[in-house]
Amino acid sequence: MSTKLHTKSYSNNDRLFFLLNPNEDIAENDPVRVVDAVVESLDLREFKKLYRERGRCPYHPKMMLKIILYAYMNNIYSCRKIERQVQRDLHYIWLAAQERPDFVTINRFRNRVKKEINNIFTQVVLLLSERGFITLDVEYVDGTKIESKANKYTFVWRKTAEKNRAKLKEKIRVLLQQIDEVIAQDKAAETEAVEFTPETLTSLIGELKDALASEP
Template structure:
């Protein structure tokens, strides 16, 4: 059994537990009493689950440092190619049920529905009072239940109103009650409420170079910081990185280029023209010398309007006169076609040219970064976090990434050589 140098037996127990798919502090306490390997590793210490849980919580930042030290060890053993990184993200469920997560839209919808119910209840209560005055006898039981219902709806409405006020105060767009840092992820992930785990994987041996846990729902904007941290860990000044369409953001690609990172990110096919079945922007050829677009009908679109897209200057290219008489108009636009281009879009043109030369690099991304995700989620049974709050979750996943790298290194060079490298 491979054992890293560490200061306490509790650290050994946590690391060994993650290698052997035992993450719960209560289950680890049980293993310390019955598992021969754990008894030997812990030197017959029988740790209480509270001690294990407290150790993991208090030393959460240290686990990330240990992970990085092991990355340096793997670099010294020449286990990294240090040429190409594959970056991707996956969503892992948090300790927060989706029923205890509220967005601003869902809160507003509930308050609106509660107001309608309260109006209806008050109307029924008034009708009951009118019937009572006319008949000379009342329905005390019915009025009492209706009053209780009004009080319940009003109380729930007040709680939801307080949550909206909290969102206004914090400038957040959603709130989670069990784990305040967890966020509702995109619907296609089927995770519900969780965290976004980012990995940078070296393509030589599929070892994790950098890992980070975020509560950002989308991957856009996370490529440059993840790749830059990985590049620093590998000790190189330049590196290539490949990611999927979810990372396509011009500011991120620009930041990569400035940091010496050559990015390969395919452009997503999206936009109102694509949704309506018209020609996509890619079918319009840009001429950088003349600063014009050639449309599919070989007409010239010139720059006409200037605006802003986030912090970028956006230029719209049009030719209304050509669109009026165009024989392809029904396939292109309803009125006249407008093609937008950012002032710094040459960065994306360069990346598109690189991808055209190396289309196979996208397959390398898939086969590299999907390996650790598949291993972590399936073999290591890592479908959900056990801890709450972002910093605790980051420490928890650092142990997971460390366990994956240890197991992978053992597979590559064997346990004896790895133990010898640790002791050296």
Template sequence: MEKRHFRPYIQNQIVLFPERVDKDIAEDDPVRFISAIVDGLDLEPFKKLYYTMGRSPYHPKMMLKVIIYAYMNNVYSCREMEKRLLRDTHFIWLAGGEKPDFVTINRFRNRVKREINEIFTQLVLLLAERGLISLDVEYIDGTKIESKANKYTFVWRKNVERYRSNLMEKLRVLLQQVDDVIIQDQQAKPEVVEFTPTELTSIVEELKEALDKEPAPETKEAKAEHRKRKKQIKTLEEHRDKLAEYDQRLDQLGKRNSMSKTDPDATFMRMKEDAKGKGLAKPGYNLQIATENQIITDYALFPNPSDTCTLIPFVESFQERYDHLPTTVVADAGYGSEENYRFMDESEMDAYVKYNYFHQEQRPRYKNNPFLPEHLYYNA
């Protein structure tokens, strides 16, 4: 019988001279491109985020390479990055054999949120220097990203304003019952002044102090009156806390009409993708992206559900980032409005932006309809 021979298989063999980690990584592999790009960036702003005392931290250049390459491979979990740093040759080579845990990776990611924006700008400018893009043309489009917040944690501005107005009326009635002097002071003023949580706190303290100074009630009627006043003061405290909550909600809303309790930055808007097909409003963000030659050159998040209101601030953010406006703007009909056209005309931009009714106006039934307001004869 013929004998078979196999290659030696020794799991725990000892190597005298260790091999290079990157010997099996191709020269044109994207991981080498990422490493070279980050090596050429100015990471001086990152140094101010670290303390001069204590244990030496991981190098920010190494951490940035690992996170960028992980995102490039659709890996967003810090725990998954930690695993890759232990068993993936590409990650091991990028990290130089360092093994930061998932907590360290997450802390670094949260710490450098603002600095990452500057790194993005540096990278785009580097591509412009190499001639890959010109930064003169902006192809703009947006997409809505659903928040991880619960969709039933909505807060609507109209409801908050209505509840707050009703609460103010309850406060005036309650204060009139508790102390006539307070309500007389309010009526003596030329305009009705709304109460603030701070003012209500001082009023509650005054009422408590006055109630404590009174002698202990002896008769049944006096005890009932004493309990009634204590209950009124407690109700006043509850109204004060509710008023503070409404004021906080209005501050968080800003100019928006809605928000989520668990994610105050998210605004309720209708998403394109809905499994049930009902078009329900969900908490989310309107992400605007500008590209040129298939390379992202700018991005920004907006609370506006419609794209029309985002064009001007988005183009202005491009100017803040690169110190000049684009000469050409290309966008779909969702960005067409008189205000946007005027802005692009005054900024001397070539606007390739349709308006909402552009395609409808090309139809024969629209052109031949003499009863539309647009087709009526205007007699000056």
């Protein structure tokens, strides 16, 4: 005798309208609020010199700076990945105020103010590290320290201060080089988008059903 499965109703096609308020779901002590507050305190008037007076109205530089800094400090360096985070992750949606810059726009902004971003990024990391918010560690795999040209430093949000300021600045310099390499790989990997049509979806579902049917 089979047991009837009772579940809550579910349909993601219901035409429901709701207001998204990420601010209510982000803890008061969440690191994203630190990044937000730090960037809000910056004077970015010099950034305006890098923009043209004519043409399409650009995204606000503070918003762009926030999502890039927060991505870097969560070990996300690819502009494509930052674009996905802005579309899917609550913290980035909050920082961007639900704006959705694409990876081309993010990359263009980064290239336009690269020197300024790197300088602000360095100072923010030094400040947060000295206050004990973060540490910048070498990545460990199975207890083995990675020693190679691809040595990857990762941010850890924890209360561990870096004692040697010069050593930390060198780590940041290496990390910024890694970010440049990721951006270069991002551009090199650009390919035509795969067309996703109803026919493609039907074919995929059919193949999946056949594959599942052949398994016990």
